[in-house]
Amino acid sequence: MTKGLSATPRDLAAEIDDAVQSGEDSVYSEEEFTRLILDRLGDEGVLDNPIPLYQEGNFGRTRYKITGHSIPDTEDRLLLVATVYTGEVPPRELTSDEIRGAVMQAASFYKCSCDGLHVKIEPSNTEASDLARRIRDIHDQIEVVRVVLISDGLTGLKSIDLKNTKYGTRVLVDLYGIERLHRVLGDGLTRDDIVLDVVEQTGSPLPCLRVSSGASDYDAYMAAIPAALLLELVTYG
Numbered sequence: 001m002t003k004g005l006s007a008t009p010r011d012l013a014a015e016i017d018d019a020v021q022s023g024e025d026s027v028y029s030e031e032e033f034t035r036l037i038l039d040r041l042g043d044e045g046v047l048d049n050p051i052p053l054y055q056e057g058n059f060g061r062t063r064y065k066i067t068g069h070s071i072p073d074t075e076d077r078l079l080l081v082a083t084v085y086t087g088e089v090p091p092r093e094l095t096s097d098e099i100r101g102a103v104m105q106a107a108s109f110y111k112c113s114c115d116g117l118h119v120k121i122e123p124s125n126t127e128a129s130d131l132a133r134r135i136r137d138i139h140d141q142i143e144v145v146r147v148v149l150i151s152d153g154l155t156g157l158k159s160i161d162l163k164n165t166k167y168g169t170r171v172l173v174d175l176y177g178i179e180r181l182h183r184v185l186g187d188g189l190t191r192d193d194i195v196l197d198v199v200e201q202t203g204s205p206l207p208c209l210r211v212s213s214g215a216s217d218y219d220a221y222m223a224a225i226p227a228a229l230l231l232e233l234v235t236y237g
Contacts, residue, residue, distance in 0.1 A: 030085035055128035059112040065105040082106040
């Protein structure tokens with residue numbers, strides 16, 4: 001498998017269409033796109049062992065949908081994947097409603113799983129039922145739920161603030177639109193830049209104390225970083 005993403009959105013769309021027509025793996029373009037992207041994000045170490053898993057439905061009045069997941073051996077974090085596949089070339093900018101809707105449905109899978117979703121999932125999807133049951137069993141150990149949205153559309157830098165979900169578990173949202181996927185998976189690049197808005201996350205700039213002397217040819221500063229901010233850096237890193 002070639003790790004680099006196809007050179008253009010048109011090439012990517014053609015690659016997905018070829019895979020769908022060949023009858024290999026999923027017969028649906030959205031699922032094939034998800035499998036392709038998660039394989040490559042996993043190969044590059046951007047995501048830790050992501051597993052494609054398509055499950056959607058209703059639990060009471062709540063609509064949920066995921067297209068992938070990952071749980072480390074420590075069971076203190078949960079990754080849920082949401083996909084918005086448009087198949088449009090050239091790619092268009094996704095609306096805020098499209099992005100937020102997909103992210104909220106993925107987060108809802110976690111909430112519903114904590115409330116016993118596994119007993120409502122059709123027996124034919126054993127993998128999804130097993131995941132929902134596992135989430136219910138370990139939810140008190142899960143400190144962070146990371147929702148990763150992947151898309152062949154443009155996501156830009158839209159801000160999504162979920163803060164907390166079931167039982168106060170923190171939710172982090174990571175957007176991988178086609179523009180970011182090209183930066184991360186394109187030739188010669190294996191990791192994306194990590195950008196963290198300290199003011200947005202903590203409500204104020206980090207106080208820094210200058211520790212270098214006037215005679216130094218460099219400036220050095222000392223700062224105390226809040227534990228919550230460090231957690232965010234570790235989770236995204």
